[in-house]
Amino acid sequence: MAEAQDKPDAAQEDKPVKKRKNGLYPAVSEELAAVMKSGWADTERHGLDPIKQAPYAAARRAALSARFPGERIVVPAGNLRTRSNDTEYPFRASSEYVHLTGDQTQDAVLVLEPLAEGGHQATTYLLPRSDRNSGEFWLDGQGELWVGRRNSLAEGEQLLGLPCKDVRKVADELREAAGPVRVVRGHDAGVEAALTDKVTAERDAELKVFLSELRLVKDEYEVGELQRACDSTARGFEDVVKVLDKAEATSERWIEGTFFLRARVEGNDVGYGSICAAGPHATTLHWVRNDGPVRSGELLLLDAGVETTTLYTADVTRTLPVNGRFSPLQRKVYDAVYDAQQAGIEAVKPGAAYRDFHEAAQRVLAERLVAWGLLDGPVERVLELALQRRWTLHGTGHMLGLDVHDCAQARTEAYVDCTLEPGMVLTVEPGLYFQPDDLTVPAEYRGVGVRIEDDILVTDGGARNLSAGLPRQADEVEAWMAALRG
Ligand code: GLY
Ligand code: MN
Numbered sequence: 001m002a003e004a005q006d007k008p009d010a011a012q013e014d015k016p017v018k019k020r021k022n023g024l025y026p027a028v029s030e031e032l033a034a035v036m037k038s039g040w041a042d043t044e045r046h047g048l049d050p051i052k053q054a055p056y057a058a059a060r061r062a063a064l065s066a067r068f069p070g071e072r073i074v075v076p077a078g079n080l081r082t083r084s085n086d087t088e089y090p091f092r093a094s095s096e097y098v099h100l101t102g103d104q105t106q107d108a109v110l111v112l113e114p115l116a117e118g119g120h121q122a123t124t125y126l127l128p129r130s131d132r133n134s135g136e137f138w139l140d141g142q143g144e145l146w147v148g149r150r151n152s153l154a155e156g157e158q159l160l161g162l163p164c165k166d167v168r169k170v171a172d173e174l175r176e177a178a179g180p181v182r183v184v185r186g187h188d189a190g191v192e193a194a195l196t197d198k199v200t201a202e203r204d205a206e207l208k209v210f211l212s213e214l215r216l217v218k219d220e221y222e223v224g225e226l227q228r229a230c231d232s233t234a235r236g237f238e239d240v241v242k243v244l245d246k247a248e249a250t251s252e253r254w255i256e257g258t259f260f261l262r263a264r265v266e267g268n269d270v271g272y273g274s275i276c277a278a279g280p281h282a283t284t285l286h287w288v289r290n291d292g293p294v295r296s297g298e299l300l301l302l303d304a305g306v307e308t309t310t311l312y313t314a315d316v317t318r319t320l321p322v323n324g325r326f327s328p329l330q331r332k333v334y335d336a337v338y339d340a341q342q343a344g345i346e347a348v349k350p351g352a353a354y355r356d357f358h359e360a361a362q363r364v365l366a367e368r369l370v371a372w373g374l375l376d377g378p379v380e381r382v383l384e385l386a387l388q389r390r391w392t393l394h395g396t397g398h399m400l401g402l403d404v405h406d407c408a409q410a411r412t413e414a415y416v417d418c419t420l421e422p423g424m425v426l427t428v429e430p431g432l433y434f435q436p437d438d439l440t441v442p443a444e445y446r447g448v449g450v451r452i453e454d455d456i457l458v459t460d461g462g463a464r465n466l467s468a469g470l471p472r473q474a475d476e477v478e479a480w481m482a483a484l485r486g
């Protein structure tokens, strides 16, 4: 890759060089600088339709405005993060900013300014088109010649449906602003530095909690995006099944790479690091090294989700026999997890307690562990002491949306102690994991890990499985694999 920021040529050090954020523009001849300023077509776009999210984002901003009357609210999209030297990680805008604007521009900042007459004026601060006169567009590492054309501020206004201003002014404006301010922390150190004298950690945390809870119930646009995420994810799982022979010849990485291809072609990325856990790795809950062997006769636990271009993610797990057929022991464990998941899914409906699906699934698993002689009954005692957790390990699900573990700052009473409402989307994902070194179970169980995870929308009448495009029941999994592998 070429370098955007060559050191100034010694012979040209007397030439004017412009200060920029990370150093200097390289020195160039005045003749070249003059030539580069002109001869460019006007590419300004007019009459753009607003993005589909615009009216939904406006409704969310209205709720935010109502919750914090008279206060300035600052929501940064975040900045690029260094990977090493002058290379960066791919940018992913903060979920709070995306939810409130539908936009994903790096360095952007949404500001809700309180109005004297009540309510707020929302403005998005964006980096405008690169300046051609100063040479920024071709001399700056973030100039459009290097990283691609940006929307002009006028284009941004049409697309987002709210005023757009130059983000290079935002820090000064915030420093000068009077009155109470809250900022979403953790995304933009520069914006936070401009506000250090005006904000408190406690008040900013309240803002984060509110924005987290604002995402608990999804609107129709979000449900559509989550369905698209699940549909792409189903195609990604099919891709994986078709190349299991390649994975056997190489490693779990072939599975990770295969799913990633689908995620990048149809979406933005994977919504979290794919867990491609073959054999005993399936008992490691977040196995993301994905560097182990894939062997016939073992299980593959694949926990992966496509994140859409609008940043909504699926979170799906299937546990598949690498050779297409479950062994009797694998099937016994799989069926127990399947039955637990089925009980959990049946407990998802409007009016049910959030905790119900977890308890329903745990009961089935505890019953099975007692029936197999791995735990002494009665089941009620096992559940009371949570003894099944040696092998069930984790909670049975979580909210899903822009973040895989969505709404994570919501208060306990709004989330784990809540009553389910139509529009909530949550995972139901029980599992059983027998560690390879677990001496408390017979040898044949050791190294077997099974999780089944689906994404469930609470509807007016009950629930809808958004990831039903992938089979769950053992016979259906085997038939599906056989059909895909010809
Ligand atoms: N993929 C992480 C989880 O299932 O929660
Ligand atoms: Mn999950």
Ligand code: MN
Residues within 6 Å of the ligand: 303, 304, 315, 316, 317, 453
């Ligand atoms: Mn998962």
